[in-house]
Structures are given as C-alpha cells and as structure tokens.
Amino acid sequence: xxxxxxxxTGGVFRVTAIASxxxxxxxxxxxxxxxxxxxxxxxxxxxxTRLVAVGHSRFALDRDTMNSLVVEPVL
Amino acid sequence: xxxxAGDAGAVLxxxxxxxxxxxxxxxxxxxxxxxxxxARQHAVNAPGTTVHLARGxxxxxxxxxxxxxxxxxxxxxxxRSPDEQVVLDALTASDAEAPDLVIVVLDASTPARGLYxxxxxxxxxxxxxxxxxxxxVAERHGVVINTxxxxxxxxxxxxAVDARSRGRAESLATAVSAxxxxxxxxxxxxxVSWIDADELRALQSADRPLxxxxxxxxxxxEARFAWxxxxxxxxxxxxxxRRSWTDRLDRVAIHPVAGPLIFLAAMWGVFIATTRLAAxxxxxxxxxxxxxLTSVVDTVLTWVGLETTWVRGLLxxxxxxxxxxxxxxxxxxxxxxxxxxxxxxxxxxxxxxxVADKAMRPLGLDGRALLPLLVGxxxxxPAFAATRALPNxxxxxxxxxxxxxxxxxxxxxxxxxxxSIFFGSNAGTVVFAMYCASVTxxxxxxxxxxxxxxxxxxxxPLVLQLPPYHAPAxxxxxxxxxxxxxxxxxxxxxxxxxxxxVVWVLAAIPVTGSGTFGxxxxxxxxxxxxxxxxxxxxxxxxxxxxxxxxSLITGFVAKEVVVASLAQSYxxxxxxxVAAPGSLGEAIRADLDQTSGGHGPAAALAxxxxxxxxxxxxxxxxxxxxxxxxKLTNINIVLQLVVAWVLAVGTFSIARIWL
Numbered sequence: 001x002x003x004x005x006x007x008x009t010g011g012v013f014r015v016t017a018i019a020s021x022x023x024x025x026x027x028x029x030x031x032x033x034x035x036x037x038x039x040x041x042x043x044x045x046x047x048x049t050r051l052v053a054v055g056h057s058r059f060a061l062d063r064d065t066m067n068s069l070v071v072e073p074v075l
Numbered sequence: 076x077x078x079x080a081g082d083a084g085a086v087l088x089x090x091x092x093x094x095x096x097x098x099x100x101x102x103x104x105x106x107x108x109x110x111x112x113x114a115r116q117h118a119v120n121a122p123g124t125t126v127h128l129a130r131g132x133x134x135x136x137x138x139x140x141x142x143x144x145x146x147x148x149x150x151x152x153x154x155r156s157p158d159e160q161v162v163l164d165a166l167t168a169s170d171a172e173a174p175d176l177v178i179v180v181l182d183a184s185t186p187a188r189g190l191y192x193x194x195x196x197x198x199x200x201x202x203x204x205x206x207x208x209x210x211x212v213a214e215r216h217g218v219v220i221n222t223x224x225x226x227x228x229x230x231x232x233x234x235a236v237d238a239r240s241r242g243r244a245e246s247l248a249t250a251v252s253a254x255x256x257x258x259x260x261x262x263x264x265x266x267v268s269w270i271d272a273d274e275l276r277a278l279q280s281a282d283r284p285l286x287x288x289x290x291x292x293x294x295x296x297e298a299r300f301a302w303x304x305x306x307x308x309x310x311x312x313x314x315x316x317r318r319s320w321t322d323r324l325d326r327v328a329i330h331p332v333a334g335p336l337i338f339l340a341a342m343w344g345v346f347i348a349t350t351r352l353a354a355x356x357x358x359x360x361x362x363x364x365x366x367x368l369t370s371v372v373d374t375v376l377t378w379v380g381l382e383t384t385w386v387r388g389l390l391x392x393x394x395x396x397x398x399x400x401x402x403x404x405x406x407x408x409x410x411x412x413x414x415x416x417x418x419x420x421x422x423x424x425x426x427x428x429x430v431a432d433k434a435m436r437p438l439g440l441d442g443r444a445l446l447p448l449l450v451g452x453x454x455x456x457p458a459f460a461a462t463r464a465l466p467n468x469x470x471x472x473x474x475x476x477x478x479x480x481x482x483x484x485x486x487x488x489x490x491x492x493x494x495s496i497f498f499g500s501n502a503g504t505v506v507f508a509m510y511c512a513s514v515t516x517x518x519x520x521x522x523x524x525x526x527x528x529x530x531x532x533x534x535x536p537l538v539l540q541l542p543p544y545h546a547p548a549x550x551x552x553x554x555x556x557x558x559x560x561x562x563x564x565x566x567x568x569x570x571x572x573x574x575x576x577v578v579w580v581l582a583a584i585p586v587t588g589s590g591t592f593g594x595x596x597x598x599x600x601x602x603x604x605x606x607x608x609x610x611x612x613x614x615x616x617x618x619x620x621x622x623x624x625x626s627l628i629t630g631f632v633a634k635e636v637v638v639a640s641l642a643q644s645y646x647x648x649x650x651x652x653v654a655a656p657g658s659l660g661e662a663i664r665a666d667l668d669q670t671s672g673g674h675g676p677a678a679a680l681a682x683x684x685x686x687x688x689x690x691x692x693x694x695x696x697x698x699x700x701x702x703x704x705x706k707l708t709n710i711n712i713v714l715q716l717v718v719a720w721v722l723a724v725g726t727f728s729i730a731r732i733w734l
Contacts, residue, residue, distance in 0.1 A: 020536075062536055
C-alpha cells in the first residue's frame, strides 16, 4: 500500500519501494526516506500533507510524495 | 596576510587556508559560522550567481587564521539547484579557491542525513573535520552520540560544538589547525571504499546523461546508506524517543485550521513591525539629517561664506536628502533582518513553508514566498531582503521579479491624492481597487515570467525536513542583521546619493535663460525640459503633462516625494492631508482634464496604474540588485516601465468609455 493510504489509519510503516521518477526517488533516498526507512505518521497539515517522523527527524510530505512511497506496516 | 575578499570578484591571495562549512539545511551551520568569525565576515554572492555565501576570517590561533566559507545547506552533492551546485563547485574548486579542509556540520539530533553528506564529501578525498551541533536538542530528544567512537570510526576529529557558547569553538580551532598541518591524515575513512575520487569525477562529468548519473548515484546511495546505518548503530545510544514539545507545538503550528491562522498572525506581526515599529526610528534618522546635520553643514557653509550659493542647495537638498533617504531605510531593513533570522533560527520558517504551500503551488513556489510578498505591502525594500527566506536562487529571482508590483505604503499617498481629487466619496473604493490590481498584477507577472523565461522553476514535491524548535541565539541574530545592513549600505549608498544629487543638479540648471544655477523655476530647468520631452510618451494614457511627467521622474527616486514634487511643479503648497488636496487638487484636475480631452478620471486611473507598476524607488532598486544582481535588475526596470505604460494606456482606453 502507499503511505498516503496508510496515513488514514496511522501508525508506523516501513518503506519497501519508491514509485516515482528516478530523480525524485533518489532525492527521497538521500533524505533518508528510501527502502528500509521506518516512517511514523504524525499530524495532518490538511489537503493530504502530513507530518511524519523518521527516527528523530520530522518531515512534511505532500500528497504526491505520500502516494509515491510504497510501505508495509511495522508490527 | 590576506584580507577577506569584500566582493565575489576579488581575487584571493592564497595565504590563509580555505575552510568550507558543509552541511544539510538547518543544522546550525550559519550560527557556527557567526560564532567562529564574529564580525570579521562579509556577505557575498558565489561567483557568477545570485547564491548567497558568507566568508569570514577565522582566527585559529595566535599565528594562523583561515578563510571560512559558509556554503548553502545541501542534501547531497548531486546538485539539483544553483545553491547545491555552489556547494559542489566550492568543493571541487582549484587554485586559490581550492578547499584545504572541509568542516562537515552534523546535527546531533538527526545525524543520519548529515552522515550521508559526509560520505559524499569523504569520497572527494578532502581532509574533513566533523562538527557536531545541536547537542542540547539531541539530549532533549534522548539521543546520545558517542563522539569518541564516531571519531574512531571515521578516522577524523569529531568536535561537539555548542554554537551558543564560544568556549567549544576553541577545540574546533585546535582540531582544524592540527588537521591542516597534516592533511594526509585528514581524510575520512568511509569503511567500504565503494568509489574513489577519480572514478567519481568521471562519473559526474558533464557529458554523462543525467539518467545514467541518477542510476549510478542510486546504487551509490544504497552503499552510503548501508554504511551510515552501520556507523549510527555503533555510535548512537538512543534513550526512548520522547514526544517532544516540538511535536506538540507542531500539532498546532501546521494544523489545517490553526496553522494558517498562526501564519497570518505571524505575517501580520512582521508587517506591523516593518512599518510601525520602524517608523519612529525612521523619523529619528530623518530629523537628525534635517536638523543637526543640516545645521552643521549650514554653519560650515556660513563660515566659508557659501551659505547663499548653489553649493548649499547641492549639499543640503542633494547630498543630505540622499543620505536621509538611505538612513530612513536602515530601521526597516534591520527590523526585517532580525525577524527573518528569528523565524529561520527558531524553526518557524519551515512550518510557514508547509502551511502556505498550497497558496504558492501554481507559481512553482512554496509557502516561504508569501513572506516577501506580504512584507512588500509595507515597503518593497525589506521585501527584497525577505526573499532570502526562499531555499534556492531561481525561486528568489522569480519572487524578486514579482515583488515590485506589490503596492507599498509610499504609493498609497499618490492613490489617495488622485482618488480624492477625481472620485470624491468613491475614493476609498478606487484605492481598494488599486490593491486588487496590485495582487492581480503580482500573480499575473509571476505566472507570465514562469511560463516564459523561468520555465525551470518547477514545483518540487514538498519533502521538507522540519528542524526542532529552539530559541534563536541573540548574538547570531545581531551579527547577521549587522552584516546584511552593512552590505545594503555599501551597495546602496552610492546609487541613492548619486540619483538624488543628479535630480537636484538637473533642477538647478537653467535652460531658458531666466534664473541662475541653483536658483531657477522648475519649468525653466533642465529637469523641466526633460519632463516636457518625456511627457508626450504618456499621451495615449491621457496624462501627457510636463508637471505629471516630472513628478514621475522624481517618483523614480522615492514615491514619498511625488506629491511634494507635483505641488512644486504647479508652484502650489503641498497639502497637509493628501485626502483634502485643495488648490493642488484643482490644478491637477484642470491639468488632467485638459490632457485627456475631458476624461480626467480615466487619466487619473491610468496614472495610478502607472505608479503601481513602474519602479518603486531607488532604494528598492538597490535592494533588488543586492538580491539578484544589477544585470537582471536593469532588465527588470525596463520591463516594469513597459508593463506600466501598457497598463496605463490600456486602463485609459477602456476607462474613457465611461469616465
């Protein structure tokens, strides 16, 4: 599922793949949001933008980015 | 000993080693820079770009100092913007600019991304020293980094620096001077040597197709990340990840409803501060120039016997008026720079970017672009300074080109005067319409520029790291403000004083034979002649009167003096209240009714549109040039004149049907 979909329920998710153009995907990797990263859903900023936590970092991700991250729940 | 180059073009003599500060955005790089260099620094643009850099002299010990360069924050060494390119260029520079050492600044509270960048810097084979910032924030978040272990693992010195205390700076200086003495030992060990510097250069040479570079970089990224995870696992002891007050604050700060309200409140605060708070200080500076400074000049002139000659006019009405104009902008700019530094250092600016993101999306910009545009309604000069809130140079240029169309309070006096004369009780509606026209023009010009010459400003997906909130360090804020204000003065002083003096000289030269130099009626001066020559240009807009054209020339220097200039041209008293223009109103009304062939109100509207769109003032021009360079600024002056003329002619042609 995508992170956008996962955000509806909330929780912690692990990135398994990035479904976007190679350039954008590389930037996400460089930011530490690549496969293997564990993302916790925090607050909503409206219109699909979310605040998420990756370790101690906080990121704001818009809807497009949330849609491009393929994730699985972390049990 | 070489003095730090004051401008980007100056050649650097290679006596001091070049030390670069490299790090992600918001890791406290600039704070560190300020605490290391103090006031011995200059704000410059990277050669051939409008990317801002700060360079300063860092005293390492009693004998040696280094040239410290604060580079823009970057995520990676694969550049995606002019700012990131500047970082790569600085790292790979040769000759005098070649770096002797790189300080990689790591945020101790979120070290992962920084380590990634460190790996990329290490691949280049430059000696590295690691500076660990934000230790206090990390501690609050329950992250403890074992600096000794990290140093062992990396094979380079790791120094915890608390940017708020100067004491730690000394240990960094010691580590850096030691590393400079033995450069061969300074290279970071990135355990797996997945690539060497030569391979990397070949890989990233310009002729490789981007798709290929990205593919290889993606493989490299994985290697770097694997390494980074290993390192972090070893050196970090993470006590439980506590929900910090940053998270609690963010629940409100980026909330879909509360967020925009807080954002608007913050912007309102900035607006009020740059207009109201600065006003008393502006008056103080102004009365200093017109009061004590003028009397000093007068006393000196009387003493040398020149008090009744043109020399007094040149010095008092020319030079001192220019200095006065310049000085009145210092409080506004200082307030703006302080607020900008506070918003940035506290971490709020990143939240503002998220909150106002949607509003700026069609322009390919994020929410931070709203700051200069809103500030511009007070005064355009600090608005140009506020474009520094934007993360990259192309975005700064785009916003700098939109900002002049934001109607400032100085232009308001002209609207009120004209609207009161021609629209009586509807004046308020007309002034409001001018504000709507301004907003439309800003958006329209933004879209037009973006669809034509700036197609490369594409909207990036919003992936923004939000730094933890923390109290800004007063010393950093003060230093930054001082450096920037000093930079503005240095660049603007010449242009503003020269322009005011040129206008004075033009008004002083008699061309019709009546009067003498410095003592001639306006209409008989070179200035009056120039106004008459220019006036016919405005015939299609219905206001081809020499008096109006003359006031528009003065308006180029400052909009505040347009009303005074009109009064002077008609040889009438300047009204105390522009909303009750009295005899000046009658004169303007009669003049415009005549030039427009009986369509006075239409000509007045056209004139207001012209005032809205053409150059705000000389100080704004200087401030703009400081942000985007003289070449673009000059092109923009012409563009604005064309836009203003077309708008005025268009407005007159349509409005004359009814008015």
